[in-house]
Amino acid sequence: MSARVVVVGSANLDLVVTAPQLPRPGETVLGEDFRTVPGGKGANQAVAAARAGADCAFVGAVGADEFGQQLRDNLVAAGVDVRGLRTVPGPSGVALIGVDRAAENFIVVAPGANAALTDLDAADGAAIGAADVLLLQLEVPLTTVVEAAGRARAAGTTVVLNAAPAAPLPADLLGLVDVLVVNEHEAAVVAATAPGEPAVLLDALLELVPRVVLTLGARGAAYADRRGARLEIPAPRIAAVDTTAAGDAFTGALAVGWAERGAARDGDAVAAVLRWACAAGAACAQRPGASTALPDRAAIEDLYAATYRGAP
Template structure:
């Protein structure tokens, strides 16, 4: 089982030929309201990739709260640990350009009320094969969950922030993109950032977009995995799809070569469809796409 302790947001998505500059108004081509949030996205991605998943977090008492809960329920995610609090749910304003690039503004809402895992949350975490964390909840809550977890901890450091030593010490695997790795280390070259971060965490994946992904561990393992070619329509939640799928393959006992390819394939499938959680592939889709991608060490 995989447990996700994280955010649930309603994504308010506007599609435009290009994003506006400061003070500029542009005409959009389409608008969608899609359940999202980095935590909920990773939970749905992992569930669709074949895992039993529990989600821990909070939604508001507004109209978005039931819709966010329903999206997780419909994906087969256990929402026993999803609390409803007075006030608005988290929202994300997303602008998607032609070609799939996006910019995002997140307003925490109910996510900002989460102070840490409850006793029942800790029971679910203790029975898990992995705990997935992100940084759309308050940092103190993220640290509390990581430190209390007996399960392997996988962190996505987004939105990027300074990572407390206590959090890094509780990490099993850090998954970040090249921009986050550069921001955390101050090193622009992904390979140098990887080496610097491996002084602080046992395992690390740095995603490089169309250039693939780097993996490293303190035992000396180093691996580059090529990206899976895809014509991008919308890259929203591609990173969350990658992490959710990676966690599933890793929990199943696969090695780095396989879990990177599995995750990259899931992400490539997701960018070919619009939306966040609505774009995420099911296990059968990932397995079918993997059939033409033989691996030396599954």
Template structure:
């Protein structure tokens, strides 16, 4: 079984569903409100665990009711939380507006996540046991960089989701094996709008890149190899909040199992397609059997894809 450690954030998602997101200065009436455990780190941990990996989480929750719920949600999905700290003060929160097209806008308040600025010996020992370390940017950059550098020293593969997009230190990029931005993050990091050109630019910093393209699928690029584009299944999106994290978690599992890149991307895309058809973040993520069933030739209702 693939062993994955996630160094990342935990947030309680406060989600309002509306017909159309409000413009600046505008007030609209929502039709539903939910609190759902989330955070990019926790989301990726849950996605990977449900996809069949042995997953452990390094992060921090607050000393509040949200913190209790966040820890419980991770454990319920089979994620090891022994190194999930409890910090004084509130847990992180994400304030999310989801419109009827499944699009979203998000404001993240770090809370307890901001207290994790470095690693200790226990964290490093846990990373040493992993096949893959998953990283994002909702923790302080000092901790993210320390995690990547530690993983590189220990020979553990690092997968970084550069979200929310921000300038990345050379030390972090030098210790990153696979960078997984969406097309907007790739453009923000490179100043290049075209995803193919952005991927080429990113390959000057990291050896492998996957740019997720939303409904258009994903693009894989590696130094010295031809790029690979894999289409996304055609589905009606209800809530895209956790699609990217579902994709990354499932992709890490597939790559950890040694699947060829096109097959790994297709499997991760199927997982993401299943997640966007359900509301919520971690609550929308599929289990391994669901992903396999969605791609099975005998499935009476397979996920539709466009030919490349």
């Protein structure tokens, strides 16, 4: 049986313009290229989980506009169950992104319909209760994130929280999290501490949650839990092309692997899941196109085998 993952989160359409340089305040520059890319951390991670082999459902909101239809179509094409995706009056969420030739960028996000995801209905609760893993982020109202986590805890569903974008988290949410996934910047914000060595950040976060996955970019990932387990997993060595959605690929694959391997009960399984998630992030970074580069299961397995041959 496939891993069952429910994602409650955001869906945005990214409007991306490339230009020789970014404009200063009051300045207009002539752009070179324009494209629209389905995005939003929630939708990206749902697509990543579905492509990694999960039976994945998405709970979110899009607007009653053309962008909303594009976002819905992208999820459906990836095999994501969208019965929990609302269409609400007004615009969909968008991200305006400018990128220059040095790969510097600016991003302005208008949440749009994502701000309307303010409660969950009985069908959402049933889907969460039937899932192996509930995957959450912080791009929809925090009250909804807490409600979803509470429903998962009541049903015995594992709660994985990707605390992005970085924000301090209330105790009522932290008390419901089984696995916290953060990068080094997010870790410092959540722990309310200065940036530091991974081991220090992990220790600080274990005061708040029972298990932490710390993503380290091209260095891989680290893990710690309150039972005393400590792991450092190197990432595959690749020629990166576009790392924009690599974190979402990692997190989506992590949720799938956690559900499939029962990682909460087996230390060796945790190491295997982290290797698999690192392979997913690296496979995504090898291709251009951000969210459109999210890898399928075969691509993840190929890179996993090539990098971690002989590991469990």
